[in-house]
Amino acid sequence: MSRRILITSALPYVSGAKHLGNLVGSLLPADVHARFHRQIGSEVLFICATDEHGTPTEIAAAKAGLDPRSFCDGEHVHQANTYNRFGLSFDYFGRSSAPSNHALTQHFYRRLDDAGLIAERDVLQVWSPSDGRYLPDRYVLGTCPHCGDADARGDQCDACGTLLDPVDLIGPRSALTGDTQLELRESRHLFLRQSALVDRLNAWLDTRSGWPPFVAALARSWLTADLKDRCITRDLDWGVPVPRRGFEAKVFYVWFDAPIAYIAATQDWAAAQGRDWRDWWWGEAARETRYVQFLGKDNVPFHAVSFPGTLIGSGEPWRTVDVIKGFHWLTHEGGKFSTSQGRGLSCEAALDTLPADRWRWWLIANAPESADVDFRATRFVADVNKDLADVFGNLVQRVTRFTATAFEGRIPAGGQVGEAERALVAEVDGQLSSIRAHHEAREFRRAAAETRALWTRANAYVQDAAPWSLLRHDRPRAAVVTRVALSLIEICAIAAWSIIPDLAASAISAVTPMGRVSASVPAWPTDVEDLILGDRFPGAELPLSFEPVAKLGPEHLGSAYE
16 A cells, blocks of 8 residues: 555534534544554545635624634634534645635646636526525525425435435525515626546546545436536635636635535645655656545545546646545434434534543444434443443453552563464454555445453453452463453553544553653554563553443433433
């Protein structure tokens, strides 16, 4: 695999509280992948940003009594703080409204225009008399002409995945006021001629591999159908200005400028770090970079068609995505997550209720990779209790407590390893190889399942060897088992660090000799035999300061819904 990896997560929209479905649909798995690659020594750049343009921002700002810029300033800081609390390890968390993104978006427009891929056309737009404004596509609701879903949006039907325009909807209404007396008014707009890029996009897609089957199928379905040209301008004040005569009162469509922010944010990171952004995005310098995008299934068309169309159509040597890792939906108690309707858990409410690692573990262990997954409070409590308290937490607690009482908190010396330990080395080595392979393949549920299996194997070793029963008649053997058990804790924690960084770091610190500060990123175990059978600083004092993983009850989630 490439030793340089660029990771981007779908940009979270700046307005509205983000829920757990948003988190597991792109942000969290991207973070786990970035952390894992840092562990194996890859050069990682993990980029994200708040998506700040468009009508929803204007509306949210007006409701807050702020201008869009001030509103976005506050919301960006607010979201950054929330993601930091969740342990998301962005190398740079930028903004789509940054000057760098304005400049780069206008650059791409000019390149596409010079290539003959921009067309001016008159467009019938939806005007709402009661709202007193043009409605953006997503704020027009109606019946999908393809599948009949009554709540299709004007840009896409979530039920069947078809890309739409507001004029396609049957019985359209305003999502803001419910106004059905909508009017169609003509306005001049710019279009990206995606239809002229179909052959190039299909040829590009032929060179991609490693995509989840449903993502590849979605991409193919759009590129083998009658791909429509995409309107890339809007009648708004807030956004990237259109540098074209006659379009001074318009801005670029948010879905045109938002993906470009991945590059602009990289430029801003590089400027702050004294690095060259071209190593990640441009020509020969980026040839050895592997680019992976993480996003929900509703974002796939924009990242599999429109954004690569922009990059390829520019005629410049931009690095395009190697793998799109798409996710299905996380539902909540049988229904869709909806912050606006008060259904589900927001990220903030979740964090105010329980530490981040409890949520991180369950979400990754149940990631909606091949189908929708339903979050139910009873299942969450049961799973977290079993995995984190009964298996991982129990392993760390009983070994550290035993070490403290039986060997005065020091790594015991003496004794000879036996066949049980040698067999254990082979098993653990195989399990670590499996966990690593799943992480490299971005198979998050399988990686978590194998990590859980590793914890279980470590517990079984301790239980079978029972060092507490050996103390009186075979203290050297008890010393061997204890040393091995301490090593197993370190290995188990390192393997889990990308998913539960705080719990893992706490466990690693508890079994690391006093005064030996561990690295902020624990390196992936490579010599398992030496870790398990070698000398672990005999006689060294250990902190043994691991706080028990408390079991949850239904009452622990009650406050999250209040």
